[in-house]
Amino acid sequence: MPSLCRDCLHDFETAARCPQCRSPRVLSHPELFDLTIAHMDCDAFYASVEKRDNPELEGKPVIIGGGRRGVVSTACYVARIKGVKSAMPMFKALQLCPEAIVVRGRMDRYVEVSKQVRALMDELTPVVEPLSLDEAFMDLTGTARLHGHPPAVMLARLVKRMKEEIGITGSIGLSHNKFLAKVASDLDKPRGFSVIGKAETMDFLRPRPVRLIWGIGPAAQDSLDRAGIRSFDDLLRWDLRDLQDRFGAMGDRLWHLARGQDARRVSAHSPVKSLSNETTFAEDTADPDILDGHIWRMAEKVSARAKAKDKAGRVVTLKLKRANHKGLTRRQSLHQPTQLADTIYRTARGLFEGAVGEGPFRLLGVGISELTPAADADREGDLLDPDAGRRAEAERAVDRIKDRFGADAILKGRALR
Amino acid sequence: MKFSIERGVLLKAVAQAQSVVERRNTIPILANVLIEADGSDVYFRATDLDIEVVDKAPAQVERAGATTVSAVTLNEIVRKLPDGALVTLSEDSAAGRLSIEAGRSNFSLATLPKEDFPVMASSDYSTNFAAPAPVLRRLFDKSKFAISTEETRYYLNGVYMHVSEADGGKVLRCVATDGHRLARIDADLPEGADGMPGVIVPRKTVGELRKLLDDDDMTIAVSVSETKVRFATPDITLTSKVIDGTFPDYTRVIPQGNTRKMEVDAAEFAKAVDRVATVSSERSRAVKLALDEDKLVLSVNAPDSGAAEEELAVAYGDERLEIGFNAKYLLEIASQVDRENAVFLFNSSGDPTLMREGNDTTAVYVVMPMRV
Numbered sequence: 001m002p003s004l005c006r007d008c009l010h011d012f013e014t015a016a017r018c019p020q021c022r023s024p025r026v027l028s029h030p031e032l033f034d035l036t037i038a039h040m041d042c043d044a045f046y047a048s049v050e051k052r053d054n055p056e057l058e059g060k061p062v063i064i065g066g067g068r069r070g071v072v073s074t075a076c077y078v079a080r081i082k083g084v085k086s087a088m089p090m091f092k093a094l095q096l097c098p099e100a101i102v103v104r105g106r107m108d109r110y111v112e113v114s115k116q117v118r119a120l121m122d123e124l125t126p127v128v129e130p131l132s133l134d135e136a137f138m139d140l141t142g143t144a145r146l147h148g149h150p151p152a153v154m155l156a157r158l159v160k161r162m163k164e165e166i167g168i169t170g171s172i173g174l175s176h177n178k179f180l181a182k183v184a185s186d187l188d189k190p191r192g193f194s195v196i197g198k199a200e201t202m203d204f205l206r207p208r209p210v211r212l213i214w215g216i217g218p219a220a221q222d223s224l225d226r227a228g229i230r231s232f233d234d235l236l237r238w239d240l241r242d243l244q245d246r247f248g249a250m251g252d253r254l255w256h257l258a259r260g261q262d263a264r265r266v267s268a269h270s271p272v273k274s275l276s277n278e279t280t281f282a283e284d285t286a287d288p289d290i291l292d293g294h295i296w297r298m299a300e301k302v303s304a305r306a307k308a309k310d311k312a313g314r315v316v317t318l319k320l321k322r323a324n325h326k327g328l329t330r331r332q333s334l335h336q337p338t339q340l341a342d343t344i345y346r347t348a349r350g351l352f353e354g355a356v357g358e359g360p361f362r363l364l365g366v367g368i369s370e371l372t373p374a375a376d377a378d379r380e381g382d383l384l385d386p387d388a389g390r391r392a393e394a395e396r397a398v399d400r401i402k403d404r405f406g407a408d409a410i411l412k413g414r415a416l417r
Numbered sequence: 418m419k420f421s422i423e424r425g426v427l428l429k430a431v432a433q434a435q436s437v438v439e440r441r442n443t444i445p446i447l448a449n450v451l452i453e454a455d456g457s458d459v460y461f462r463a464t465d466l467d468i469e470v471v472d473k474a475p476a477q478v479e480r481a482g483a484t485t486v487s488a489v490t491l492n493e494i495v496r497k498l499p500d501g502a503l504v505t506l507s508e509d510s511a512a513g514r515l516s517i518e519a520g521r522s523n524f525s526l527a528t529l530p531k532e533d534f535p536v537m538a539s540s541d542y543s544t545n546f547a548a549p550a551p552v553l554r555r556l557f558d559k560s561k562f563a564i565s566t567e568e569t570r571y572y573l574n575g576v577y578m579h580v581s582e583a584d585g586g587k588v589l590r591c592v593a594t595d596g597h598r599l600a601r602i603d604a605d606l607p608e609g610a611d612g613m614p615g616v617i618v619p620r621k622t623v624g625e626l627r628k629l630l631d632d633d634d635m636t637i638a639v640s641v642s643e644t645k646v647r648f649a650t651p652d653i654t655l656t657s658k659v660i661d662g663t664f665p666d667y668t669r670v671i672p673q674g675n676t677r678k679m680e681v682d683a684a685e686f687a688k689a690v691d692r693v694a695t696v697s698s699e700r701s702r703a704v705k706l707a708l709d710e711d712k713l714v715l716s717v718n719a720p721d722s723g724a725a726e727e728e729l730a731v732a733y734g735d736e737r738l739e740i741g742f743n744a745k746y747l748l749e750i751a752s753q754v755d756r757e758n759a760v761f762l763f764n765s766s767g768d769p770t771l772m773r774e775g776n777d778t779t780a781v782y783v784v785m786p787m788r789v
Contacts, residue, residue, distance in 0.1 A: 332569065335597065350569045375720075379703065379788040380743065382596045383670045383769055384570075 003028040006156045006193060009149075031197035032174075033150035036141040037266065039173040039181035040121065040158065043190035045134035047076035049113050050103050052167040061100040065090050070280055073105055077190055110134075116166050124154050129266045135185075137178055139266035156193065176201075179262035182214050201260035205232040213257055220250070232258050272309065276317065276367025277301040284323045286359030293417025295348050296341075298366035300415065303341035304407075306368060307399065312337035312377030313368025316347040320355055321363035328355055337370070337377045342391045344368060418482025419507035420454045422474060424519065427504055428495045430472035433653065434463035435488040437470045437625060449485035451534045452506070452515075454478045462536070463488055468622055468657045469537040483531040484508045486515050494524055537656055542640035542647065546609035548589075550635040553648075556591040557623050557630075559602045559780055562749050564620050565595030572662030576623055578646075579615030580606060584778065587611060592667050596785075598746050599670055600753070603779040613641050617660035622646070625655055671783055672769050675762035679708060680732040683754035683774075690751065693717045693725040694744035702744040705789045708763075709737050717744075718789075740766040741789030750782040 004011050005018035006025040011033075017024050042048065046064040051057045061079035065072045072093045075084040082097035094100060114133040121128045124147075127139040140151035147154050155172045162170050171192035173184025180196045187194040196204055205212075209231055211221055227246060229235050235243075235258040243251030256262065277298045285291060295318070306312060314337045320328040330351040338344060348366045382388050401410050434450040442448045451462040454476065461472040494517060498504060502519040508528065509516065517524040557576060565573035573595055581590040581603070588603040589610055618626075626648050629637060640647040647656045694702050697717045707714040711733055716726040740763060750772050751759055757775030764770070772782040 335567070335595075347569075379741075380597055381767070381769075381785050383594060383599060383783060383785050384573075384596045384665050389767065 001028045001030055002032040004032060004152055004156060006160070009153055009156055009160070011153060027152070027156070027193055027195070029195040029197060031199065032152050032195060035174050035176055035195065035197065036139065036143075036151050037175055037177055037181045038138045038140060038151065038155050039178070039185040040136055040138065040155070040170050041173075041185045041189070042117065042134035042162075042168055042170045044074050044076045044080070045114075045168065046074040046105055046110055047079075047103075048168040049110055050106075051076065053109070057101060057103075061097050063090075063093055063097070063100045063102050064105050065093075065102060075100075113166060113168065117162060117168070117170075120158055120161055120165070124151075124158060127266050127268050129268060137181065137266045152195075159191070159193070177260070177262040178264050178266060179214070179257055180260060183212055205258070205260055206236070208232055210235055210254075213254075223247070272311070272371060274317075274367055274369035274371065275302050275305050275309075275311065275313065276319070276365055277305075278319060278363060278365025280321075280363045281361070284360040284362045286356075286361065288356060289417055291352065291356075291359075291361065291364060292349070293414060294364045295352060295366060296345050296412065296414045296417070298364065299345035299348055300341045300412075302366055302368055303339055303344055306339040306371075307374070310374040311371045312339040312374050313344075314338075314370035314372060315368065316344055316351070317365075317367040317369060318348045318351040318355070319363070319365035319367070320352075320358070320361050322358060323360050323362055325362070328358060330355060331369075333370075336380050337372045338368075339374055339377050340392055340395055342388075342395055343378070418452070418454050418484060419480040419505070420459055420476040420478040421503055421505045422459060422476040424495060424498050424500065424502040424504050426474045426476075428492075430459075430461040430474045431488065431492045431495050433470055433472050433625075433628060434461045435492040436628075437463040437465055437468050438488045439465045446485065446529050446533045446535070448487055448489065449529055449534065450488040450491060451483065451485045451531055451536075453483040453531075455481050462534070464535060464537060465621075466535065466537075467619065468625060468655070470625060470656075471654045473652045480507075482508055482510075484510070484515055484528045485531055485534050486526045486528050490526060491517070494526075498522065540642045540645040540647075540656075542642045542645070544610060544613040544639075544641040546607040546613075546639050547636050548604075548607045548610075548639055550630045550637055551633055552589075552604045552607075553626070553637055553639075554630040556589065556602050556604055557618075557626060559753050560591045560593040560600040561620070561623050562753075563593040563595055563598050563600040563782075564623070565593075566620075567595065570596070572617060572660055572664055575617040575619040575660045577615060577617050577664040577667075578641075580611060580613050588779070589613075592664070594665075594667060594670070594783075597743070598750065598785065599667060599783040600750075601667065601671065601781045601783075607639075610639075614643050615664065616641055616643075616646050617662060617664055618646055619657060619660055622655070622657035625657075629653055629655060670769065671781065672762070672764060672771050675764045675768070675771050677708075677735040677738060677763040678733070679713065679761040679763070680758045681713065681729060681761070683751045683759035685729060686759060687748055687751035689715050689727045689729050690744055690747045693727050694748075696723040696725045697744065703741050703787050703789045704744045704747060705739060705741045707737075707739045708733050708735075710734065738763055738766065739789075740770070741787045742770075742784060743787050746784050750784060753780065753782065 001014045003014050004027045005023055006027055007023040008021040010018055010020040012019055014028055018026055047062045050062055062076040063072055063079050064074040070090050072086055072088045079097050079100050084093045084097050110133050125138050125140050125143050128136050130136040144150045159170050162168055169191050171185050171189045173181045173194050175181040175184050175196040176198050184194040184196045210224055210229055240255045243255050315331055315333050317331045332347050332351055398410055438448055453460040458473050459476045463470055498519045504519045507516050513528050514525045515528050560576050577592045579590055581588055583603055587606045589606050591602045593600050629648055629650055635650055638649040646659055690704055693715045694704055694717060697719045705716045713729045713731045718724045754774045760773050762771040769783050769785050774780055
């Protein structure tokens with residue numbers, strides 16, 4: 001059976017240890033050198049970056065997340081042993097693991113390291129589709145001749161170089177489509193390398209729960225539960241028509257995934273679909289003045305990102321989370337796309353008026369979606385709001401000042417609320 | 418209740434009723450039409466709680482009475498019956514069924530008790546006047562395109578009907594705007610309309626009203642209160658709540674100082690705008706107007722899809738001007754012109770532009786330019 005040593009990258013026929021370097025980290029699979037779709041997922045990325053930058057954290061439980069009220073954004077594997085998970089409220093994480101060192105995330109740093117990882121992936125193939133800072137799909141079809149090695153070897157080299165040159169580890173999933181590659185990368189974390197071949201696909205999936213499918217959240221899980229679908233085996237008993245009738249477009253996808261089929265291509269240019277920012281408050285609040293300040297700051301952040309990307313949005317969304325963690329989302333289509341903080345703020349403010357009574361709130365977010373090029377944005381004035389044009393000019397003037405003297409050089413009074 | 422009625426008469430009444438009924442209903446009775454037979458007439462009443470329409474139709478009433486059935490289903494049945502058929506509707510109140518018979522067709526529909534049907538409370542109308550159908554038709558037809566669909570500015574979701582002062586004295590005026598274009602249409606003040614409270618007539622009511630206005634010889638009885646408006650012909654009574662809000666002060670939106678005047682054949686202009694707009698992207702259909710001495714160049718430049726240009730002869734004597742508009746808005750206002758040339762009055766490329774028909778100031782349109 002084709003085999004590969006993950007330490008020295010030597011390839012050979014089946015053996016328990018690498019015949020060249022005697023390493024036990026041997027990967028064997030009948031289709032090992034034929035599969036080309038991969039998913040790379042960094043192991044506890046934010047925590048790994050922190051540990052790399054601060055050797056004192058080595059071997060200690062580290063949790064990345066914000067403030068007393070925040071949630072765990074990443075926990076290192078030491079903390080995970082104690083049961084700490086992503087998205088867990090911080091107080092709960094600290095109950096499970098009181099000795100954990102909580103580090104506030106440094107997004108700028110993670111972006112920087114993510115770029116280094118990306119550069120290594122770009123050397124493997126031009127078709128890299130990042131899902132977030134720490135994971136990406138890669139399509140290595142047709143690269144074997146270029147590199148002189150099959151994809152499996154190049155991927156093993158990739159994680160080896162990530163460890164040696166950047167100082168972080170990652171796990172690889174290798175298969176024949178995106179769905180299975182993503183499933184595979186999660187099978188053997190951390191420092192994993194898992195392969196799901198074509199021949200074994202059905203046997204592999206059949207006993208597994210459908211929540212394996214990326215994108216099946218608690219809500220979809222519920223509706224599947226009600227239909228008596230828990231495992232892929234359950235799913236296989238459904239006709240395509242019945243699934244479509246019951247679940248709409250998702251039904252179609254489920255039918256194919258149940259058979260290990262996923263026709264989505266790895267796309268290097270998957271467009272950004274929306275921009276949003278949110279904040280969790282230090283204390284729950286229903287105070288309209290304080291919330292107004294948050295709406296403005298979030299609108300300003302979203303606007304700044306839209307301007308940086310030369311994008312504008314046609315829909316404004318306001319997201320609120322009540323003290324009891326119940327979410328609340330309101331959206332409003334605009335007459336024309338906008339990238340102006342003023343328009344985003346005013347629209348979100350209008351949406352907030354309709355929800356103000358639902359407080360107190362613990363979280364507030366503002367976003368724009370249905371993105372279009374900035375050239376289409378804010379081209380028409382409003383007859384009934386003749387000052388809008390002047391406010392837009394003022395905002396552009398403020399942007400120029402910020403460009404020159406920094407983001408804190410000038411603020412609206414509203415931002416201080 | 419039992420009566421016989423001619424299919425065409427029945428269809429007209431039922432069609433009107435089912436168009437008022439909301440498609441997505443959570444209250445079952447609101448999907449129904451209330452049918453009341455009395456004397457030699459049958460009344461068909463439908464409501465969505467904001468609008469109520471009552472249609473009176475002549476019939477051979479055998480047994481007086483009242484019941485309610487699904488407006489949509491009844492309409493579908495009557496629509497499919499052969500023209501000229503005599504339809505007999507009879508209620509079996511014990512079984513809770515209404516049977517519909519026409520020739521050899523037989524239908525039986527479930528009914529809901531007439532007592533459950535919400536009848537709109539009557540209002541104290543402070544103003545009552547009569548207006549010829551063509552006058553109301555013009556007021557609403559020429560203004561309704563500018564009604565806003567934006568829910569946040571709900572007070573723009575209708576036509577503001579009120580009495581106003583114009584050059585020649587008091588007028589009955591309809592105004593609609595969505596913040597991007599505005600229409601202001603005037604008519605001679607009908608006798609008895611003076612002192613009428615200004616009301617915002619909702620978009621849906623404007624649509625339903627239109628069905629009453631097709632007959633040129635018809636006179637419409639209009640009644641207005643602070644909260645309701647009623648339009649009535651001898652057979653149909655349309656009552657509607659008005660939008661509870663304040664219509665913005667539109668007078669400051671209408672430019673007074675626009676002096677750069679362009680006169681153009683409206684039909685030619687509309688066709689040219691339509692042609693050049695073909696190449697522009699779906700969402701931002703911006704057309705640029707470049708004006709020079711007696712010459713207008715319309716152009717569209719869409720970097721992704723292409724470019725178009727067309728020249729038109731116009732009457733223009735002011736200095737050069739370039740101004741952009743949403744093509745859809747230009748087409749809409751140009752299509753309101755039906756007798757004379759369209760007269761555009763510009764100020765600058767950033768200011769609202771005014772359009773009217775010849776020198777007629779009883780129909781004025783304002784449109785906001787677009788950055789191009």
